[in-house]
Amino acid sequence: MGKLSQADEYLLAQVRQGQQAAWEQLVQRYEGRLLAFARARGGGNDAEDLVQETLIAFLGALDSFRGQASLETYLFTILRRKVIDKHRRGKLSLCQIHDSPAGDDHSAGVLRHAAAPEPTASWYVRQDERQQLQQSALATALDELAEGYRQSLNFRDLKVIELLLYSQLRNRDVARLVGLDEKQVALIKHRSLKRLGRAVLEALPDGGEGPASDALLTQVWEAQRPSCPKRSTIGAYLLGTLEEQWHAYIDFHLNTLGCRYCLANLDDLRRQTTGSSAAAAHQRILQSTVGFLRKA
Numbered sequence: 001m002g003k004l005s006q007a008d009e010y011l012l013a014q015v016r017q018g019q020q021a022a023w024e025q026l027v028q029r030y031e032g033r034l035l036a037f038a039r040a041r042g043g044g045n046d047a048e049d050l051v052q053e054t055l056i057a058f059l060g061a062l063d064s065f066r067g068q069a070s071l072e073t074y075l076f077t078i079l080r081r082k083v084i085d086k087h088r089r090g091k092l093s094l095c096q097i098h099d100s101p102a103g104d105d106h107s108a109g110v111l112r113h114a115a116a117p118e119p120t121a122s123w124y125v126r127q128d129e130r131q132q133l134q135q136s137a138l139a140t141a142l143d144e145l146a147e148g149y150r151q152s153l154n155f156r157d158l159k160v161i162e163l164l165l166y167s168q169l170r171n172r173d174v175a176r177l178v179g180l181d182e183k184q185v186a187l188i189k190h191r192s193l194k195r196l197g198r199a200v201l202e203a204l205p206d207g208g209e210g211p212a213s214d215a216l217l218t219q220v221w222e223a224q225r226p227s228c229p230k231r232s233t234i235g236a237y238l239l240g241t242l243e244e245q246w247h248a249y250i251d252f253h254l255n256t257l258g259c260r261y262c263l264a265n266l267d268d269l270r271r272q273t274t275g276s277s278a279a280a281a282h283q284r285i286l287q288s289t290v291g292f293l294r295k296a
Contacts, residue, residue, distance in 0.1 A: 015059075032272070042087075136203070146158060168214070196217070
């Protein structure tokens with residue numbers, strides 16, 4: 001789910017020109033999975049409002065979007081922030097640990113910074129540039145790692161890395177879920193992290209200070225979704241037309257890993273397959289957002 005597809009690039013070019021038909025096509029393409037995501041995160045009756053706010057925010061940020069992630073991932077990221085914002089205001093109750101706002105207790109960090117000298121402006125610039133380089137290198141390396149596992153049908157190692165980075169589970173819990181012993185999991189983790197660390201060190205001009213933190217790895221994984229299957233693959237899973245190895249992996253990704261983004265796609269596809277009509281919701285979302293198209 002890495003970079004922007006050619007189809008989305010073309011569609012975005014038309015949206016940037018203010019073409020209403022292109023905006024309607026974009027809304028129709030993504031609204032179902034966004035609504036499913038919002039409902040699953042506890043949105044309920046607020047789901048449509050959250051999706052409307054997401055699409056309006058997307059139009060407002062359109063000039064700054066450079067295709068650093070797929071359009072689906074970018075929209076999901078905005079929506080997730082909207083869900084978390086409403087949670088913090090006490091309007092929603094979130095239902096998965098991944099969506100819980102992290103780091104609300106800043107006391108330890110405040111005490112550390114109070115005792116430290118104030119960094120200079122140039123220090124902040126260097127740190128920001130360094131972080132961007134590190135994140136970019138990690139994103140590329142994670143994409144290559146996941147793609148390599150898929151190409152070689154090495155779904156065992158891909159499952160291990162997903163559980164470690166996406167779900168942030170401990171080695172023994174990962175071992176139980178994938179049917180390995182803890183030493184095997186540790187070896188897969190060591191081998192994969194060594195490869196990722198090498199990519200980051202090569203990307204940084206000073207060679208870096210060591211491997212990326214677990215938190216950064218999870219953050220980049222969340223932003224890039226390198227192991228998420230294509231929507232067409234999820235559709236094939238739903239129809240039961242995948243090869244056995246692929247079917248087993250997609251089943252794991254959806255039902256064991258519990259990838260909320262792919263589950264939203266699955267729910268949307270199921271609604272389409274059963275003929276559930278979303279025409280009224282489509283019209284409400286479209287009419288509430290199209291007025292912002294000219295402001296993009």
